[in-house]
Amino acid sequence: MKHDQIKQRFGIIGHSEGLNRAIDIAVQVAPTDLSVLITGESGSGKEAMPQIIHQLSSRKHNKYIAVNCGAIPEGTIDSELFGHEKGSFTGAHEMRKGYFEVADGGTIFLDEVAELPLPTQARLLRVLESGEFMKVGSSKVQKTNVRIVAATNVNIPEAIKKNKFREDLFYRLNTVPIEIPPLRARKEDIHLLFRKFSSDFADKYKMPSIRLSDSAKELLIKYRWPGNIRQLKNVTEQISVIEQDKYISAEVLKKYLPEQAGSSLPIIYSGEKEGLSEREILYKVLFEMKKDVNDLKHVVYQVLQNGSETNKSDVNSQAYERLYGQAAQANEGGIQLEQFAPSKSMESNDQVSKSKHFVPQEESEVEEEIYQEVEEEAEDESLSIAEAEKKLIIKALEKHNGKRKYAAEDLGVSERTLYRKIKEYDIQK
Numbered sequence: 504m505k506h507d508q509i510k511q512r513f514g515i516i517g518h519s520e521g522l523n524r525a526i527d528i529a530v531q532v533a534p535t536d537l538s539v540l541i542t543g544e545s546g547s548g549k550e551a552m553p554q555i556i557h558q559l560s561s562r563k564h565n566k567y568i569a570v571n572c573g574a575i576p577e578g579t580i581d582s583e584l585f586g587h588e589k590g591s592f593t594g595a596h597e598m599r600k601g602y603f604e605v606a607d608g609g610t611i612f613l614d615e616v617a618e619l620p621l622p623t624q625a626r627l628l629r630v631l632e633s634g635e636f637m638k639v640g641s642s643k644v645q646k647t648n649v650r651i652v653a654a655t656n657v658n659i660p661e662a663i664k665k666n667k668f669r670e671d672l673f674y675r676l677n678t679v680p681i682e683i684p685p686l687r688a689r690k691e692d693i694h695l696l697f698r699k700f701s702s703d704f705a706d707k708y709k710m711p712s713i714r715l716s717d718s719a720k721e722l723l724i725k726y727r728w729p730g731n732i733r734q735l736k737n738v739t740e741q742i743s744v745i746e747q748d749k750y751i752s753a754e755v756l757k758k759y760l761p762e763q764a765g766s767s768l769p770i771i772y773s774g775e776k777e778g779l780s781e782r783e784i785l786y787k788v789l790f791e792m793k794k795d796v797n798d799l800k801h802v803v804y805q806v807l808q809n810g811s812e813t814n815k816s817d818v819n820s821q822a823y824e825r826l827y828g829q830a831a832q833a834n835e836g837g838i839q840l841e842q843f844a845p846s847k848s849m850e851s852n853d854q855v856s857k858s859k860h861f862v863p864q865e866e867s868e869v870e871e872e873i874y875q876e877v878e879e880e881a882e883d884e885s886l887s888i889a890e891a892e893k894k895l896i897i898k899a900l901e902k903h904n905g906k907r908k909y910a911a912e913d914l915g916v917s918e919r920t921l922y923r924k925i926k927e928y929d930i931q932k
Contacts, residue, residue, distance in 0.1 A: 543683030546733030591640020
C-alpha cells in the first residue's frame with residue numbers, strides 16, 4: 504500500500520522523510536505479532552501508528568483498546584489492565600475483566616507506558632514473555648493472546664538509569680522501534696497541517712478559512728513548536744475563532760505564539776533531556792539555589808572551625824576564595840548573602856583575630872550557633888517547599904471542585920502523579 508493511500512485512510516498529513524520512514528516501518532511490522540515501541544515528543548502524532556499496525560494486521564476484526572497509562576491512578580492500574588476478583592480490595596463489589604482479557608486476540612495500545620509503576624511493569628513483562636497474567640486478588644493464571652504496541656515521550660534509557668523503568672521490559676517492548684519526528688523537524692509539513700486545520704475549523708464554525716501572509720508563513724515555519732501538532736492545531740483554532748480579518752499577518756500570528764521558555768534566560772543545566780516544562784525548570788532552579796545556599800553555610804562553618812583549630816593562615820586563601828566564589832554565584836540568582844561574608848580586611852592573622860566572627864573567647868559559642876542555624880534552616884527550607892507544593896495542589900483541587908483530571912492539567916503533571924501527591928500529603932479532597 505502506497506504512502507498516499509495510508510495517509511488518506513488514517514488522516515495523516517505530511518510528506519517529510521521522517522514521517523514516511525515511520526509509516527514504512529508500521530506497514531512492514533503490521534502482519535507480524537512483534538511488540539512495537541513508538542517514541543516521540545508529546546503531541547507529535549504517535550497515536551496514528553498503532554492504528555495502522557492494528558488495521559493492517561490479521562487482528563483487525565478483533566478488539567483494539569488504547570490505554571493512557573499516565574491517566575490511571577497507581578492504586579487501580581493493575582485492576583484496569585488485568586482485572587480483579589470480587590472482594591479483592593475495598594470497593595471491589597464484583598468481579599471485573601481487565602483490558603488484557605477483554606482484548607484477547609486483538610491489540611492493546613499502551614500510551615505513556617513509562618508512567619507505569621514498577622510492580623505493574625513486572626506483570627506486563629510476564630504477559631509479553633508467556634502471555635500469562637493473574638487478576639488482582641486471584642491465584643489463577645489466565646492466558647491471553649494480545650499484541651502490545653506501546654508509546655512514550657520519555658527517554659527510557661535515562662529512566663532505566665534512574666531505576667524508574669525495567670531494562671528487561673524495555674527490550675521486550677522495543678522489538679521494533681518507531682520514532683516519530685517532532686514538528687520542528689518536519690518544516691515542509693507545517694504549512695500543510697495549518698491549511699488542513701484551518702479548513703476543518705472553517706467547516707466546523709461555518710466561517711471563511713484563514714490565510715497567512717508570506718511573512719506569517721515564514722514565522723509559522725521558523726517557530727519551534729514545543730507542543731508539536733497539538734499546539735499547531737490549538738493555535739489554528741484560536742485564530743479561526745477570534746480574528747475577524749481572515750488574512751493573517753506575521754504581527755497577528757505572533758500574538759498566538761507563546762515565547763519559548765528558556766530562549767533568553769540563563770538556566771542551570773546538567774544534561775537532562777530537552778523539553779522540561781516551565782514548572783519543572785523553576786523547581787530545578789530553586790533546588791539548585793537551595794543547594795548553593797546550604798553549601799555556603801557549611802563553608803562558613805568550616806571557616807570558623809579552621810579558624811579555631813589552626814593559625815588561620817589558610818583563611819585568606821582557600822576558604823576565603825570558596826566562600827566568595829559561591830557567594831558570587833548565588834548573588835547572580837538575586838540572593839543576598841552579605842551576612843555570611845567575612846570582612847575583606849582579613850589580610851593577616853592579626854586582622855583575623857580582630858574580626859567579629861573570630862573572637863577567640865567566643866569561638867565555641869559562635870560555631871555551635873552557626874551549626875545549629877545551618878541544620879535548622881536546611882530543614883525549614885525542605886519543609887517550606889513541601890508546604891508550597893501542598894498548597895498548590897489544594898488550590899488547584901478547590902479551583903476545579905475536586906476533579907483530579909482538570910487539577911492535574913492545571914498543575915502540569917499526570918493524573919497518577921497528582922493522585923500519589925494527594926496520598927503523600929494526606930489531602931482530604
